[in-house]
Structures are given as C-alpha cells and as structure tokens.
Amino acid sequence: ETGVTQTPRHLVMGMTNKKSLKCEQHLGHNAMYWYKQSAKKPLELMFVYNFKEQTENNSVPSRFSPECPNSSHLFLHLHTLQPEDSALYLCASSASRGLTMGKLFFGSGTQLSVL
Amino acid sequence: QKEVEQDPGPLSVPEGAIVSLNCTYSNSAFQYFMWYRQYSRKGPELLMYTYSSGNKEDGRFTAQVDKSSKYISLFIRDSQPSDSATYLCASYQKVTFGTGTKLQVIP
Numbered sequence: 001e002t003g004v005t006q007t008p009r010h011l012v013m014g015m016t017n018k019k020s021l022k023c024e025q026h027l028g029h030n031a032m033y034w035y036k037q038s039a040k041k042p043l044e045l046m047f048v049y050n051f052k053e054q055t056e057n058n059s060v061p062s063r064f065s066p067e068c069p070n071s072s073h074l075f076l077h078l079h080t081l082q083p084e085d086s087a088l089y090l091c092a093s094s095a096s097r098g099l100t101m102g103k104l105f106f107g108s109g110t111q112l113s114v115l
Numbered sequence: 116q117k118e119v120e121q122d123p124g125p126l127s128v129p130e131g132a133i134v135s136l137n138c139t140y141s142n143s144a145f146q147y148f149m150w151y152r153q154y155s156r157k158g159p160e161l162l163m164y165t166y167s168s169g170n171k172e173d174g175r176f177t178a179q180v181d182k183s184s185k186y187i188s189l190f191i192r193d194s195q196p197s198d199s200a201t202y203l204c205a206s207y208q209k210v211t212f213g214t215g216t217k218l219q220v221i222p
Binding site: 004006033040041042043045090092103104105106107108109111 | 119123149151156157158159160161164203210211212213214215
C-alpha cells in the first residue's frame with residue numbers, strides 16, 4: 001500500500017467519548033501534520049511533527065492530543081469534544097519540515113461528527 | 116487579515132471554457148505558492164507549485180504569480196467535467212491555505 005492512509009473514514013462520537021484517529025504514511029517522509037477542515041473555512045493546521053518531535057501546535061485545545069510514535073504513524077486522540085469540533089480531519093506528510101515542506105501528501109481524511 | 120484569501124465560489128463553467136482561479140496573499144515574505152485540487156470526500160492533492168513571479172505551465176494548467184500585486188492565479192484551458200473539484204491555493208513557507216474555490220464544469 002502506498003500514500004497516506006487514515007482510519008476510520010467516518011466517526012460519530014458523543015461528547016463524553018474517547019476515540020483516536022490513525023494515520024499511516026508509506027512514503028518514507030519525516031514530517032507529519034494534522035489539519036482540520038470545516039465547511040467554508042480554510043484548512044487549519046493543528047499539529048506538526050518532524051522526525052517524531054512535535055514542532056508546531058497552533059493553539060489547539062487540549063481535548064485534542066497528538067501522538068507520533070515513529071515517522072510513519074500519527075495519532076490524534078480525542079476526548080470530551082464539542083459539537084463545533086465536527087469536521088474533516090486530514091493527515092498529511094512531507095519529506096521534512098524544510099525547503100520541501102510545502103509538498104504535502106494528504107490522506108482522505110476522517111469525517112468526524114460530535115453529537 | 117488572512118494570509119491567503121480566495122473566493123469560495125462556487126464557479127460553474129461549460130465544458131471547454133477557460134477557467135481562472137485567483138488568490139491574494141498578504142505576507143510579502145511568501146515566495147513559493149502551490150495549488151492543490153480536492154475532490155469530494157478526498158484529501159487535497161498537489162497540482163502545481165511555483166516560485167516568485169511569472170508563469171509555470173503543466174499541460175492544461177498554468178500557474179501565475181504577480182508579486183507586485185500579491186496575486187496568484189491558476190488557469191485551466193479546455194476545462195473538463197473531471198476538473199470539477201475544489202481548488203486551494205497555499206503559500207509554501209507556512210503551508211497556509213485559502214478557503215478553496217469550488218469549480219463545476221458542466222458537460
């Protein structure tokens with residue numbers, strides 16, 4: 001399998017649930033990203049990991065907790081979410097957070113609905 | 116002010132038309148720009164990237180940057196129904212995206 005794979009594709013959760021989103025890349029990249037995509041809003045960068053180290057956190061609420069055990073895997077742990085957190089969550093990877101960082105390869109996303 | 120802005124559309128054109136998609140940016144330090152295409156229920160895919168001013172052509176697609184006016188454009192010649200998607204512009208340095216313009220090419 002090649003590219004960036006995200007699971008699950010769809011997730012419905014209550015505000016008291018705990019769930020995790022998973023992302024795996026098979027491109028040999030060293031940087032991984034979480035983005036949030038809401039209707040009629042720009043893609044919002046949430047977290048960046050470069051060589052497994054978190055390098056950016058764009059003021060994301062603590063109810064979102066990322067984890068990057070290695071350069072190929074990225075998780076987003078969710079707990080006590082709010083209905084306004086419903087969105088498409090996209091994972092991306094790039095060669096590294098350097099000159100080529102802009103060439104992002106995206107997964108298909110997880111469509112999250114918080115009830 | 117948003118760093119990259121784009122008209123969300125939707126933009127509807129007949130098949131074969133020339134499409135012009137536009138973005139503006141506010142940060143003069145931005146030098147590299149990218150266009151991504153996103154089909155429904157898919158993640159964005161990189162379409163083209165370009166540096167500084169001038170044009171870059173790839174098949175039916177031409178990317179243009181005007182640094183003096185901080186304007187980025189993507190032209191699609193001989194548009195096809197398969198071009199129907201949302202097109203996002205982005206700056207390379209910070210990977211800041213516009214809202215995306217939804218394009219529909221009608222057969």
